[in-house]
Amino acid sequence: MPSRCVSKQTLQRLPVYLNFLKQSGDGGPKHISATGISQALNLNQVVVRKDLASISTSGRPKVGYVRQDLIRELEEFLGYDNADDAILVGAGKLGKALLSYDGFLQYGLNILAAFDIDPGPEEEVGGKPILPMDKLEALCERVKVHIGIITVPGDYAQAVCDLLIRSGILAIWNFANVHLEVPEGILVQNENMAVSLALLSNHLKEKFSTK
């Protein structure tokens, strides 16, 4: 088993490599080189080589990596082979969109159920049941769930977050546009579109100010 200790930057690039390999892999050649990946993705050669070296040792001089092996190794490292169970809180527009997206399993994420204050008339979306909030703790006790997805309005996000942590959740994927206060050891991954937009906007500003 390769070392678990990769830098955050590397970790963010690994899914990109995997994505690239899968997308271009079907009819392509059997082998792929770190150089080839770096050129296709506009990255530095050495960055790619170092990233790959940290999760695989199957690279061979002159040949490169066997594409399928590399894909498998990446998936294994990223945990796509053993799905993590998750629950979602907030069955609004966004919540339902996520529930009905069937691509998460491919990334090792399995949404068991959704919770909402007002479960509404629909009993399930995307094959996942929508349950009232008071059933949340009971389910977490019965099943070992570690990931919580928050898609409630900002005002309720912190309360939901606290509830999730009390129920044993260790990592939170936060789609609400507020900052969450959590104790040590709990990871909050903010899906913040504002960050992406800031990068876009800044790029344009620079483009126009330098011209």
Place this chain on the structure above:
Amino acid sequence: MPSRCVSKQTLQRLPVYLNFLKQSGDGGPKHISATGISQALNLNQVVVRKDLASISTSGRPKVGYVRQDLIRELEEFLGYDNADDAILVGAGKLGKALLSYDGFLQYGLNILAAFDIDPGPEEEVGGKPILPMDKLEALCERVKVHIGIITVPGDYAQAVCDLLIRSGILAIWNFANVHLEVPEGILVQNENMAVSLALLSNHLKEKFSTK
């Protein structure tokens, strides 16, 4: 005008500060210190101070920053005051969800219209017209649009991307889960959920392997 040259990391943190200030600001005190922000967001004091210093000079010893002023300065720097026009390609589930999200304007993004191969029966979603693809270039010629949002299936993403660039788009917000090939000077911001999931999953793995 403060310098435009901030690091990418700083740029990613600025929207977080802004978000925090807005969210906690309504009934709060008039002044806010860099120290206060750093504690609330679990960041290093100096990081926050340095980030703020790069976009504002209104911080005063002992007092801190005037909250409203700081918010305004952040918004100005991030370009939230002058909305960038954008067009969206791919009026599927995700595309429509984005169209009907009315929060983008707050971030300085104004979606003018959506395009799709098959515009469907609905003429508009969220007040934005859905037009056939062949109208795209004409609109871009008439109006100066710089941001393109791609929400088409992966197979079509590259073709759409090429079309957008031909039409004069300078920055692309890519929701398709494929890597896009673009010429120098064009920014592609990938909204890749797999990256977020990788960070979550790795956090859990580390948690369980060290125990």
Place this chain on the structure above:
DNA sequence: TATATATCGATAAAAAAATAGCGATATTGA
């Protein structure tokens, strides 16, 4: 008025990441 305190800003040090260069190795083709 004078002193204590909280906070900013600047400089310096440490850590991390990106980059560059070199040798080793396996494949290809003469």
Place this chain on the structure above:
DNA sequence: TCAATATCGCTATTTTTTTATCGATATATA
């Protein structure tokens, strides 16, 4: 069989980012 070449992996250097330390300043209080 042997040379040429493409590619990996290692080490060193540079750059960037983060962290630590110190002095300066404005407010509050005695």
